[in-house]
Each structure stands twice: as C-alpha cells, then as structure tokens.
Amino acid sequence: MHARSVIKNLHYMLTTSLLLLVGGYTAYHGFFNTPPQDVFISKQKLSDSVWLYVTKYDEGNATVADIYRFYLDKDLENKGIINALKERSPFLETNTNAVTATAYGNTVNVKMTGKIYNFTNSDLFYADGIAVMPVINISANGIRD
Structure with a gap:
C-alpha cells in the first residue's frame, strides 16, 4: 500500500513538471518568435x-x-x-x-x-x-x- 502511494506521488510530480516544461517552452517561443511591431x-x-x-x-x-x-x-x-x-x-x-x-x-x-x-x-x-x-x-x- 505504501509503494502504491509513492508511485502515485512520483507520477503526479513527473506529470506536473512535464506540463510546466512544455508550457514554459511554448510560452518562451511564443514570446520571442512574435513578429516585430x-x-x-x-x-x-x-x-x-x-x-x-x-x-x-x-x-x-x-x-x-x-x-x-x-x-x-x-x-x-x-x-x-x-x-x-x-x-x-x-x-x-x-x-x-x-x-x-x-x-x-x-x-x-x-x-x-x-x-x-x-x-x-x-x-x-x-x-x-x-x-x-x-x-x-x-x-x-x-x-x-
């Protein structure tokens, strides 16, 4: 039961960090690749x-x-x-x-x-x-x- 909880928490942290990484990458390229005004x-x-x-x-x-x-x-x-x-x-x-x-x-x-x-x-x-x-x-x- 304890191993299941650890795996669940690790999965949650990995998913959250990957979402932040992809979101940050998208925001970075969206900001710096906008055409000039x-x-x-x-x-x-x-x-x-x-x-x-x-x-x-x-x-x-x-x-x-x-x-x-x-x-x-x-x-x-x-x-x-x-x-x-x-x-x-x-x-x-x-x-x-x-x-x-x-x-x-x-x-x-x-x-x-x-x-x-x-x-x-x-x-x-x-x-x-x-x-x-x-x-x-x-x-x-x-x-x-």
Missing part, C-alpha cells in the same frame, strides 16, 4: 522582378535605437504589405534608412553608412510561381559613436 516606410522598384521594402520598428523609446528592416520581394501592390512582410525575414537590419539600392536583373547592390545589426547576401521569394533568388552586394561604411 513594424510600420511600413517605403517601397521601391529595383528591377522587373525585385522590389525593396523598408519597415521601421515602432515600439522603441528613448533607450531603444531605431531599427530599419529591408526586404526584397515581388510587387505586393500596396495591400497587406506589412502582413506579407511579417512572414518574411529581412536581408538587412540597420539603424538608418539612408540606404541606396540598385539592381541589375537579380543582382542587388546596396550602399549605406551606419550600423548593421543583421545582414544576409541572398534571399528567396516567389513571383508568379517562379523562384527569384537575388544576390545582394553591400558596400557599408561604419560610424563611430
């Missing part, structure tokens, strides 16, 4: 198949620097742009929106001066069912604080 800044046509979109993080205050995110995609036609971009990853995150971008075909050239928080030199999106994979070249000058 960005506002749409601009849209620029770079080539026939590549458009540049810029968003700005809108939840900052005096202690949080401005963060601009740059995306490459097809023409999103001014409806639901911010929702479409929330499903994408930016190829560039900086502290400035003073970025000059040009393209020739699927090669995108970016020039900027400022801090780069995140950068990747390739991207992938679909335009009319065709995969478009622009290659990104960057020329960046840093700044001193």
Whole structure:
C-alpha cells in the first residue's frame, strides 16, 4: 500500500513538471518568435522582378535605437504589405534608412553608412510561381559613436 502511494506521488510530480516544461517552452517561443511591431516606410522598384521594402520598428523609446528592416520581394501592390512582410525575414537590419539600392536583373547592390545589426547576401521569394533568388552586394561604411 505504501509503494502504491509513492508511485502515485512520483507520477503526479513527473506529470506536473512535464506540463510546466512544455508550457514554459511554448510560452518562451511564443514570446520571442512574435513578429516585430513594424510600420511600413517605403517601397521601391529595383528591377522587373525585385522590389525593396523598408519597415521601421515602432515600439522603441528613448533607450531603444531605431531599427530599419529591408526586404526584397515581388510587387505586393500596396495591400497587406506589412502582413506579407511579417512572414518574411529581412536581408538587412540597420539603424538608418539612408540606404541606396540598385539592381541589375537579380543582382542587388546596396550602399549605406551606419550600423548593421543583421545582414544576409541572398534571399528567396516567389513571383508568379517562379523562384527569384537575388544576390545582394553591400558596400557599408561604419560610424563611430
């Protein structure tokens, strides 16, 4: 009878700890993987198949620097742009929106001066069912604080 009580208590503690572990894991990933609260800044046509979109993080205050995110995609036609971009990853995150971008075909050239928080030199999106994979070249000058 005593062994049954011990097993029952161990089962209860194990079940409770597993539920807390799964709940904590879900809450952690739900909190940190939420899309950023960005506002749409601009849209620029770079080539026939590549458009540049810029968003700005809108939840900052005096202690949080401005963060601009740059995306490459097809023409999103001014409806639901911010929702479409929330499903994408930016190829560039900086502290400035003073970025000059040009393209020739699927090669995108970016020039900027400022801090780069995140950068990747390739991207992938679909335009009319065709995969478009622009290659990104960057020329960046840093700044001193």
